[in-house]
Amino acid sequence: MTDAPSAQEQSIATAVKEQLGSVVEEVRYDRKGRLSLVAHKETIREVAACLQRLGFDHTIAVSGADYLAEKRIEVVYFLSSYSRDDLKHLVLSLKVHLDREKPSLPTLTPIWESANLFEREAHEMFGVIFEGHPNLQKLLLQDNWDGPPPMRKDLTFPELA
Amino acid sequence: MSTLDLNVGPQHPGSGHMRIIVRTDGDLIVHAIPDIGYVHRGCEKIAESRNIIKNIPMLERPNIADSSHLNWSYIQPIEDLQGVEVPERGRYIRTILCEINRIASHLYGMAIMAGIFSGHTTMYMFGFGDRELFLDLAEMLTGARMTFSFFVPGGVRRDLPKGFKEKLLETLAYLERRLPEIDRIFVSNPVFIERGRGVGVLRKEDAIRLGVVGPVLRGSGVRFDVRKDSPYGAYDRVDFEIPTFKDGDSLSRWLVRFEEIKQSISILMQAIRDIPDGPIARKSPIVIPKGEAIGRVESSRGEINHYIVGSGSDKPYRVKMNTGSFKNLLALPFLLKGARIGDMPIIYGSLDYWPVEADR
Amino acid sequence: MSADPQKESQNLSTSREVSAAPGIWVGSLRDLVERVARIGPLKQLINWSRIYSLWPVHLATACCGAEMGAMMSGRYDPERFGMQGAVGSMRQSDLLIIEGTVTKKMLKRVKVVWEQMPNPKYVIAMGDCACSGGLFHDSYSIINELEKALPIDVFVPGCPPRPEALLNAVIKLREKIRREEVYHR
Numbered sequence: 001m002t003d004a005p006s007a008q009e010q011s012i013a014t015a016v017k018e019q020l021g022s023v024v025e026e027v028r029y030d031r032k033g034r035l036s037l038v039a040h041k042e043t044i045r046e047v048a049a050c051l052q053r054l055g056f057d058h059t060i061a062v063s064g065a066d067y068l069a070e071k072r073i074e075v076v077y078f079l080s081s082y083s084r085d086d087l088k089h090l091v092l093s094l095k096v097h098l099d100r101e102k103p104s105l106p107t108l109t110p111i112w113e114s115a116n117l118f119e120r121e122a123h124e125m126f127g128v129i130f131e132g133h134p135n136l137q138k139l140l141l142q143d144n145w146d147g148p149p150p151m152r153k154d155l156t157f158p159e160l161a
Numbered sequence: 162m163s164t165l166d167l168n169v170g171p172q173h174p175g176s177g178h179m180r181i182i183v184r185t186d187g188d189l190i191v192h193a194i195p196d197i198g199y200v201h202r203g204c205e206k207i208a209e210s211r212n213i214i215k216n217i218p219m220l221e222r223p224n225i226a227d228s229s230h231l232n233w234s235y236i237q238p239i240e241d242l243q244g245v246e247v248p249e250r251g252r253y254i255r256t257i258l259c260e261i262n263r264i265a266s267h268l269y270g271m272a273i274m275a276g277i278f279s280g281h282t283t284m285y286m287f288g289f290g291d292r293e294l295f296l297d298l299a300e301m302l303t304g305a306r307m308t309f310s311f312f313v314p315g316g317v318r319r320d321l322p323k324g325f326k327e328k329l330l331e332t333l334a335y336l337e338r339r340l341p342e343i344d345r346i347f348v349s350n351p352v353f354i355e356r357g358r359g360v361g362v363l364r365k366e367d368a369i370r371l372g373v374v375g376p377v378l379r380g381s382g383v384r385f386d387v388r389k390d391s392p393y394g395a396y397d398r399v400d401f402e403i404p405t406f407k408d409g410d411s412l413s414r415w416l417v418r419f420e421e422i423k424q425s426i427s428i429l430m431q432a433i434r435d436i437p438d439g440p441i442a443r444k445s446p447i448v449i450p451k452g453e454a455i456g457r458v459e460s461s462r463g464e465i466n467h468y469i470v471g472s473g474s475d476k477p478y479r480v481k482m483n484t485g486s487f488k489n490l491l492a493l494p495f496l497l498k499g500a501r502i503g504d505m506p507i508i509y510g511s512l513d514y515w516p517v518e519a520d521r
Numbered sequence: 522m523s524a525d526p527q528k529e530s531q532n533l534s535t536s537r538e539v540s541a542a543p544g545i546w547v548g549s550l551r552d553l554v555e556r557v558a559r560i561g562p563l564k565q566l567i568n569w570s571r572i573y574s575l576w577p578v579h580l581a582t583a584c585c586g587a588e589m590g591a592m593m594s595g596r597y598d599p600e601r602f603g604m605q606g607a608v609g610s611m612r613q614s615d616l617l618i619i620e621g622t623v624t625k626k627m628l629k630r631v632k633v634v635w636e637q638m639p640n641p642k643y644v645i646a647m648g649d650c651a652c653s654g655g656l657f658h659d660s661y662s663i664i665n666e667l668e669k670a671l672p673i674d675v676f677v678p679g680c681p682p683r684p685e686a687l688l689n690a691v692i693k694l695r696e697k698i699r700r701e702e703v704y705h706r
Binding site: 170171172173177178198199200201202203204206207210218219222223225226269272273285286289290292293296306307308517 | 578579580581582583584586587588590591593594595596611621622624626627630634656657659660661662663680681683
């Protein structure tokens with residue numbers, strides 16, 4: 001059910017477009033309380049620093065997604081705010097498209113420390129390398145896991161089980 | 162200075178499997194590394210190969226004591242993508258079940274994490290005994306004690322049975338009489354207060370920086386609750402408060418949970434009084450259209466998010482779950498640094514960490 | 522004397538061989554004790570004392586741990602059967618209740634706990650996941666056939682099994698122990 005964006009959400013989207021318009025690919029309003037923007041991996045640190053100045057002070061999740069048909073892996077950072085009242089209900093999705101063969105991305109832990117464990121899990125499950133992460137080790141899988149990252153789409157159950 | 166590496170191993174007299182490798186210098190902890198993954202069952206991978214309705218029982222198992230919130234957070238994005246709106250009565254029934262679940266989960270938390278970890282088996286018996294009444298209520302409504310699988314896209318499965326309202330009001334009256342007794346014997350007990358006061362202090366700036374959620378956040382002075390700030394269900398139609406304490410120590414986190422039980426009783430009374438008549442569900446197809454959506458729900462341990470990418474078929478393309486315990490895990494090594502070994506169970510218990518939920 | 526727990530676990534239904542070493546008085550004393558323990562009333566007394574003090578280890582694996590916690594509390598009261606839940610060390614317990622899914626990462630530690638328990642010890646596999654994989658049977662990280670790793674005495678199906686079902690399992694285990702030879706394991 002999509003409603004029209006409220007005045008507040010419009011103003012946030014405008015602010016984002018103004019400050020980052022040149023380095024992000026698109027800013028989109030999905031539905032009530034959900035904004036999304038797609039950024040490039042080279043300028044992701046700039047975009048993240050700007051978003052932090054705008055008031056988004058923590059990540060609520062980091063997800064990877066494997067789009068096999070389009071040969072890309074997408075990493076999404078979900079951001080929200082505890083300190084600014086007008087942003088508390090909003091979830092901003094910051095997406096980055098990465099090459100499927102060698103996915104790598106500068107880490108955003110210097111900006112949002114809450115992304116530490118989430119990036120570790122994305123590394124383990126999808127094979128994305130976060131450059132500069134303080135501790136990129138296995139988190140959830142068993143100690144002697146020697147297979148490929150389990151959440152990729154080209155691994156199906158008859159092979160894994 | 163010589164240090165000792167202690168293995169607080171996966172088998173410990175508490176709840177769930179997780180290992181903390183603790184380096185100690187005498188009695189002080191120098192640093193602690195949590196080692197998780199002992200209950201990692203690959204829920205997200207399995208969810209991609211099953212029908213969306215058949216995923217419901219599997220995706221609500223990670224936190225069995227609080228399963229209706231996981232269910233709701235999974236259903237919310239599916240309803241957003243399908244464009245289905247839940248009728249009023251369905252919203253109220255969802256709220257009622259979730260608040261019953263919140264009370265049962267907080268009593269469980271207080272029984273094991275506050276009770277057993279600080280050495281009081283009396284609280285264990287109190288907590289589990291009173292919790293049984295709420296499980297009976299849930300069984301009357303849904304048919305199961307803990308794993309309800311009650312919410313489907315579009316509404317709920319069954320209506321309130323006959324006699325439910327009277328039994329609910331009777332149980333709530335009993336709990337209201339019981340809470341001052343628990344308070345007197347356990348929560349205001351000088352031993353418990355001394356063990357928790359000033360232990361594991363998490364200041365407001367650190368709480369925001371580390372991104373903690375739930376009672377851990379509210380115990381550090383940040384007034385944030387998804388039920389108030391981004392309302393869903395019937396939470397914008399009932400009146401309740403968000404208990405917040407400023408000290409940031411283990412005692413405040415426990416007091417937040419204790420006060421939340423009282424607020425849940427008030428929400429339940431209002432909801433059962435104001436529930437309107439009408440349909441409980443709208444028909445929705447068993448298909449997820451293409452697109453992405455995010456679900457956001459406040460469970461008893463913190464905020465739960467589900468991110469669903471639809472593929473146009475009846476199986477989701479990607480389901481990502483992020484639960485409250487996993488978000489709070491970053492606070493554990495931060496709080497244990499510099500603490501004493503005797504304080505370790507108290508700090509670990511006050512975070513109310515549920516390993517199965519964090520590992521998924 | 523067979524010191525290999527692996528072999529012992531495979532030969533559950535045969536009694537241990539009585540060692541015949543004439544002239545060594547320790548060996549004859551052991552024969553004597555085993556022969557005495559097979560006398561009817563004494564065997565019944567020993568088995569009776571075993572079944573009234575089954576102490577479980579705290580190994581709350583996954584979701585079923587919540588139902589085991591509920592079983593240990595006031596409403597279902599296992600203490601009338603002698604099952605005290607408060608012990609934390611596995612060296613003082615003789616019952617291992619495996620609740621819930623055992624993942625590959627956890628299996629090694631479950632075996633370490635089982636091997637540290639003194640004889641006689643019993644295992645109850647609680648829940649569908651411990652019996653046969655359950656709801657997560659097609660996952661990449663769990664063990665489906667637990668009986669190949671540990672000898673299991675009682676299987677309790679259910680997801681999760683009700684506390685009454687788990688108590689029923691304990692009662693069946695007690696009947697099984699009553700029928701056993703004393704130096705069976």
